[in-house]
Amino acid sequence: MKIGVIGGGAAGFFAAIQAKSNYPSSTVIILEKSKKLLSKVKISGGGRCNVTNATTSISELSKAYPRGGKQLKKLFQKFNTIHTHEWFTSRGVELYAQDDQRVFPVSDDSQTIVDCLMNEVQKLGITIKTEASVKKIQPEENGLSLFLDDVNNIFFDKVIVAAGGSPKMSGLQWLADLGHEIKSPVPSLFTFNMPNEKVKSLMGVAVDQATTRIQGEKLIGNGPLLITHWGMSGPAVLVLSSFGARLLSDKNYQFNLQVNWTNEQNQEIVRQEILNIMTDHGQKQLQNIRPYMLPSRLWHFLLTKAELPLTQKWDEIGKKGTHKLIELLTNDIYEVKGKTTFKEEFVTCGGVSLQSVNSKTLESKHIPGLYFAGEVLDIDAITGGYNFQAAWTTGFIAGKLK
Template identity: 50%
Template sequence: MKVGVIGAGAAGYFSAILAAKENVDVTILEKTSKPLAKVKISGGGRCNVTHAAFENSKLVKNYPRGEKFLKKVFTHFSVKDTIDWFESRNVPLKVEEDGRIFPVSDNSQSIINALQKEAIRLNVKIQLNFSVDKIEKAGDRFIIFSKDRKIDFDRLIICSGGNPKMEGFNFIHGLGHTIVPPIPSLFTFNTPHEPIRKLMGISVPEAYVRLEGTKLAYQGPLLITHWGLSGPAVLKLSAFGAQWLHEHKYKTKAHIRWNSDWTEDFILQNLLNFKNQHPKKKISTNSLFGLPARLWEHLTENSEISEESIWQNIAKKQLNKLVQNLFCYIVTVEGKTTFKEEFVTAGGVDLDEVDPETMQSKLVNGLFFAGEVLNIDGITGGFNFQAAWSTGYLAGRNAVYKF
């Protein structure tokens, strides 16, 4: 039996390895000259392999699209299975404080080496610079056409990843599958006309960010950059709000509470207590609530409090405005920026047309899917890789079974 795998990313390699374990002929077709390129750059070059969410019911909550589908997938290959797989191949992993899991080496090459070594051991072949133009089903076989060559297989696993354009899915659409139009997910917010950009580099550990007029909100670390807002709170919000933000052309207002636990009463009471205890201290140069000094200075300035003002002279209007800036600082968002090189898209092959128990197409016998080519995407933190390992496991294992 000949099994073809389109795409040499995480899902492609994993499904090829699982298929090759059954002593069949496996070939990966990769359109670029660099296999596992996304694995190489992920996590700042450290590769965020998975996340320490060991209960599947909690794990699936980190996928804006694909939650119900993945609930079934993860029963077959879980986070623990991922850890066991890599550690049994001499890649020890570690859990960081925020739950992200990395190789102890802090080097993505450790993950790449493990995958490539296993693929070589199992005689997986790879053809680079093979761009798929068209796929035809001829009887029980799949014929793959590239510009100057063609190759045929008994079974086919498509792991071609996400694509920002519909044309990138043409060869799949040609097989009769529905493609959910791709839109960006996991991006940062551009705030080109906001003075807060001058505070680039400043971060807070537990902000709460909400999109105005919606229930879309997320909390977590927030980073101010030279183009706007970033950090896990914004990236997660961009993923869950991907469709809404796309429909609103990435123009909205973000409401920021600089600490997710604060209430307006808590803020006001603390400010009044400090005023009573230190009436002659300058307001702008004595940062409260553990906020970075430059951020505090900006918030006081935004509350129309002068640099020389002391607490005993603060007007009620200024005090109320400072409470508002701490509890609900409003930023105008105009556009987005892809998060590093790790672009993730929502959209892809419609999940209603794929069996979550096997990853086989419900429309085309012998055709399987794995990874981001499906309408599945996770938030930042190793979740997209976990979906790749799990769907790749099922696709590779089931592709070699006789129907």
């Protein structure tokens, strides 16, 4: 059997490795359109490669996927985070989990993961062709022909498409031409730009736990929040951008962000915290007693925003001042205008609809012998190693060629 894998990224490599492992006598060829292999693996996690997540609960794991979680829940029964851990460690790559559940190689160097995958491919005798861009797939009587240009084509018995996400619909047209439904791609996993907001002056300030909302919508994000020189980032923002990818695209990335700096959902509890400070530290200056251990720079910024002098004493702020403080702590509003890609980790929401593939095998419902893996599918996740886990899982399933 001759097996073609389109795409030299994480999902493509893993699918090729599985296909060759499952069918040792077959010929497996990886076709990568660029000169670079495993480029996302190399840059992910700031060059450390966030391989997977430490959660072992399939139910919790599948909640990290705004799109595809339901289908992945079944596939995770076959290959999940535990299997990923075992797969890499059994090949000499030691992994460790951070407190936030993100899993990295002990070397803290993504090259370790790249080398592991490259070694496995070489060991199995898988062929790699770079600068091999597939323009068209043509179904034949007993297989598929892949056209690299108008003239040259290569025949395969089975083909796995792991071409990655495309920022534009045109990049997926060749798959739409075969009858597959395509969910239009829009960016996911991005940070928020706030060109008109003074909060940018606090660049580098981080809050351990904050709650974020898109004003007028039900979406909620929480977790660490980081103020940047262009606006806001961190998991509390990235979760919103991921789950709200289509919604925010429809808004043209112009909306109001509500920030609860306390992460406390009951405003009365926050009120009680403020009243307790007024009782216990009434003669102290506002600037010197920080509720919820907020960073000093942020606390001083919020006081200024509330038009309360830093040197004013706690027992002098009155009802109006108290109300202003509680409102700012629990419902601070910032105008968002635009987005910025999170690090170099470009993730798209959209791709080949999961309605177009067999949910158990990832084989095309339209073209027999054609399978899909990775981000070319309408599957994406929040930050934390989940996108790579989807690549390993779908690569594993597609590589069964069943």
